[in-house]
Amino acid sequence: MSDSVTLDTAAKKTLLRKIPHGVFICGVAEGDQVNGFTASWVTQGSFEPPLVVMAVLADSTSNGIIQRTGRFSLNVLADHQKDLAAVFFKPQQAVGGRFDAAPFSLGPLGLPILNDALGGLECTLVGQVAHGDHTVFVAEVKTAVLHRDGSPLELAGTGWQYGG
Ligand SMILES: Cc1cc2nc3c(=O)[nH]c(=O)nc-3n(C[C@H](O)[C@H](O)[C@H](O)COP(=O)(O)O)c2cc1C
Structure with missing residues (x-):
């Protein structure tokens, strides 16, 4: 197969930004640091076993922790929790600092579950693809806690862009 094609980068950006996304807080823990x-x-990747797929910045603090511990949590935010989501992408003084703004408890796998989120999943790594500026992690959902049901925070309504 020939690779002699050219990518229309403007079209690529417009189309990739059409992919609908939620907004989640991924939690990691290593030693006594969260x-x-x-x-x-x-996104979800399998019914049985239940798998999730998440892409994580290759040079982020959390990527290193996921690599070393083989696990992460996914907290599902409610539709009114945009401010909380903003806390978790801003630079922080120290690892763990973002959690000063958000009470949490540790799940059975020792991963942070936000008290105010709709709920959280704890997942263990089953595979990864490291190619490009993000690592694509595939992980199995091992625990799930539902605090309350409700409408989830979706990227489209926030005015933020992450994609393209
Ligand atoms: C709307 C939005 C969505 C984001 N989605 C992701 C994502 O899916 N994966 C990722 O690695 N970073 C994502 N980020 C960036 C991280 O939240 C940000 O780089 C964070 O500071 C990394 O933290 P760490 O270095 O402490 O691990 C997103 C940022 C914004 C504003």
Whole structure:
């Protein structure tokens, strides 16, 4: 197969930004340190076993922690929690600092679950693709806690862009 094609980068950007995304807080923990960041590149990847797929900045603090611990949590925010999502992508003084703004407890796998989120999943890594500026992690959902049901925060309504 020939690779002699050219990519229309403007079309690529417009089309990729049409992919609908949620807005989640990914939690990680290593020793007594917890960290978390806002993640929108998240989707389900299998019913059985239940898998999730998430792309994480290759040079981020949390990527290193996921690599070393083989696990992460996914907190599902409610539609009115945009301000909380903003806390988790802003630079912080120290690892764990973002959680000063958000009470949490540790799940059975030791991962942070935000008390005010709709709920959280704890996941263990089953595979990854490291190619480009994000690492694509595939992980199995091992625990799930539902605090309350409700409408989730979606990227489209926030005015933020992450994609293209
Ligand atoms: C709307 C939005 C969506 C984001 N989605 C992701 C994502 O899916 N994956 C990712 O690695 N970073 C994503 N980010 C960026 C991280 O939240 C940000 O880089 C964070 O500071 C990384 O934290 P860390 O270095 O402490 O791990 C997103 C940022 C915004 C504003």
